[in-house]
Amino acid sequence: MSIHPTAVINPNAEIADDVEVGPYAVIEDNVKIGPRVNIMARAYICRYTEIDEETEIHMGGVIGHLPQDLAFRKKRSFLKIGKRNIIREYATIHRGTQEDSETRIGDDNFIMGFVHIGHNCRIGNNVTIANATTLAGYVELDNRVFISAHVVVHQFVRIGTLSMIGGKSRITKDVLPYMLVNGNSTVYGLNIVGLRRAQFSAETRNRIKMAHKIIYKSGYTLAKATEELEKAALGEEVRRLIDFLKAGSKRGYCGHV
Numbered sequence: 109m110s111i112h113p114t115a116v117i118n119p120n121a122e123i124a125d126d127v128e129v130g131p132y133a134v135i136e137d138n139v140k141i142g143p144r145v146n147i148m149a150r151a152y153i154c155r156y157t158e159i160d161e162e163t164e165i166h167m168g169g170v171i172g173h174l175p176q177d178l179a180f181r182k183k184r185s186f187l188k189i190g191k192r193n194i195i196r197e198y199a200t201i202h203r204g205t206q207e208d209s210e211t212r213i214g215d216d217n218f219i220m221g222f223v224h225i226g227h228n229c230r231i232g233n234n235v236t237i238a239n240a241t242t243l244a245g246y247v248e249l250d251n252r253v254f255i256s257a258h259v260v261v262h263q264f265v266r267i268g269t270l271s272m273i274g275g276k277s278r279i280t281k282d283v284l285p286y287m288l289v290n291g292n293s294t295v296y297g298l299n300i301v302g303l304r305r306a307q308f309s310a311e312t313r314n315r316i317k318m319a320h321k322i323i324y325k326s327g328y329t330l331a332k333a334t335e336e337l338e339k340a341a342l343g344e345e346v347r348r349l350i351d352f353l354k355a356g357s358k359r360g361y362c363g364h365v
Contacts, residue, residue: 112149130167139172142191156184156203160191160215168198175202175227177245183207190215190233197221204228205245214251226263238275250285252306254299264358269348270306272299282357284323285348286316295324295364308345315342319349324364 111117111129120137123129127141130149135141139153142161147153151165157172165171172187174180185204192215195201199219204210205227213225214233222240225231229243232251237243241255244263249255253267256275267273268285281293288299298320303313319342323333334353337346353361 115147124161154187154203157187157189159189162191163189163193164195166194166196166199166221169195170198170200171195172201172203175205175245177205177227180205180227181207185227186210187213189213190217193217193219195219196223199223199225201225202227220257232269252302254302262359266352266355266357266359268352270299270302272302279362281360281362282352283362285352286320286345287362289362293362295362312343312345315346316349318342319346323349330361 109125109127112131114131115129115133117129117135118137121135121139123141124143126144128146130147132150133147135153136155138155140158142159144162145159146164148165149167151167151169154172184207187201187203188210190213193213196219198221202211209228211227211229213231216233217231217235219237220239223237224242226243226245228246230248232249234252235249236254238255238257240257241259243261246264247261248266250267250269252270255273258276259273260278262280265279265282267283270285271283271287271289273279274290277290278292279289283289286298286303287295288297290296298316319337322336326333328336330353334350337350
């Protein structure tokens with residue numbers, strides 16, 4: 109274990125033997141930190157936070173602090189962070205609001221500087237969130253979502269797998285999987301670059317294009333479009349679109365340009 113002498117660590121924190129802790133970092137009680145985690149200078153790890161192996165918390169990050177929610181009653185809640193995440197300078201991630209609830213970050217995510225992740229958010233795996241983006245409470249990001257810089261996301265919004273959100277966008281409605289969204293919650297097409305990088309075959313991409321047309325270009329209601337997609341049986345990847353729609357929405361869905 110490499111701990112700088114100026115770091116302040118509560119004796120009740122559980123820290124693996126090979127963790128690195130930088131100058132003036134603070135780690136409160138009831139924290140669990142797994143193997144090969146690197147807590148850099150002046151990072152602050154608050155109580156009821158768990159950080160799994162090989163995650164990096166860069167300078168000035170505030171991890172697991174109290175939620176910014178007037179409904180919070182100062183009860184125990186949690187933040188759970190998975191493996192191999194990179195959390196850059198001055199990012200803030202808050203724990204859950206309701207008693208024993210949690211904010212959860214998956215594995216292999218890249219969370220850039222000054223990002224804010226609010227209480228009770230759910231972040232999947234291989235997600236990228238660029239600088240100064242803000243996620244309000246209860247936002248859900250599926251695997252491989254890419255969010256550009258200076259984006260604001262409304263509470264309870266869900267963003268589906270392999271979607272890409274353009275810089276300075278305002279997302280107030282749910283984003284279906286595979287979509288390219290920009291501006292004021294507007295779908296501009298499919299995230300073709302993301303699909304290629306994910307090694308989706310040309311045939312699979314064509315099936316997703318067909319689904320996109322059924323949803324946004326056919327004139328169907330969403331209920332009718334979902335029905336037609338099920339009839340078309342376009343494969344596992346399109347099934348994710350169907351399941352996303354059938355799960356329902358608290359915010360509605362982004363419209364198409």
